[in-house]
């Protein structure tokens with residue numbers, strides 16, 4: 665039997681889906697027939713996603729949604745589910761990096777990395793699972809957050825974009841906060857896989873190596889000029905990934921037919937970086 669990667673009739677929600685790896689994930693799902701919901705914070709990607717939408721003949725909807733604004737995140741979950749339809753696949757992809765020696769780092773920088781890379785994906789996933797369970801995305805009060813109904817067979821997929829920075833200490837740049845945020849995120853997925861299996865929700869992560877996007881394109885002048893050479897030297901395939909190579913893997917990993925028994929897994933996609 666051929667493995668189906670036909671997402672016709674499925675709805676996929678991708679944070680930061682208008683740029684970089686997120687845009688490649690958007691394009692890969694659109695190519696596979698999915699309706700896509702994309703969030704952004706800095707620049708409305710409606711023009712770029714319209715091209716993808718026209719090319720593949722699928723709708724792509726765009727919502728403004730800063731990941732650290734939990735109230736807005738919960739609002740978007742409810743709004744998009746109503747306006748577009750019930751989401752089948754969630755891809756928390758948005759993330760930020762910071763190259764900084766820890767002794768030079770401010771509290772607000774540390775907060776920014778943790779809130780964007782670690783707390784935001786967790787609150788987004790919690791909001792969706794609560795919504796799917798009929799509890800409402802938002803936790804109403806800490807004293808009475810509401811009660812799930814017990815077992816459920818939701819058949820939903822969550823695929824989180826983490827990083828090999830959560831597995832190994834990248835060099836020569838210093839990015840302790842980013843590394844810690846991604847290590848925490850990968851572990852959050854494993855923990856949530858255990859919690860949400862009873863609801864029929866699988867949650868996995870991917871850990872890419874270096875991918876040619878805005879995130880790595882501007883090392884600081886001076887010492888940073890040599891970094892890309894080092895990054896490439898340490899990557900056995902001797903190049904950075906194209907974002908499309910990541911997008912395609914995400915589509916494969918989220919198939920509702922073929923990925924039913926995979927949960928709590930982290931897939932490293934790094935051109936061999938972590939084999940050294």
Ligand SMILES: NC(=O)c1ccc[n+]([C@@H]2O[C@H](COP(=O)([O-])OP(=O)(O)OC[C@H]3O[C@@H](n4cnc5c(N)ncnc54)[C@H](OP(=O)(O)O)[C@@H]3O)[C@@H](O)[C@H]2O)c1
Pocket residue numbers: 679680681682683684685686703704705706707729730731732757758759760780825826827828871872873874875876877878879880
């Ligand atoms: N590039 C790499 O080498 C690499 C390697 C491993 C893992 N990753 C991970 O892959 C993911 C995507 O990175 P990328 O390389 O595509 O980076 P990018 O080109 O810099 O894009 C970052 C994305 O995150 C969104 N974003 C940033 N801050 C946000 C916030 N506060 N709330 C909501 N969205 C926010 C951006 O939205 P706007 O467009 O609205 O600004 C943008 O879509 C990140 O989680 C990153 O850590 C990247």
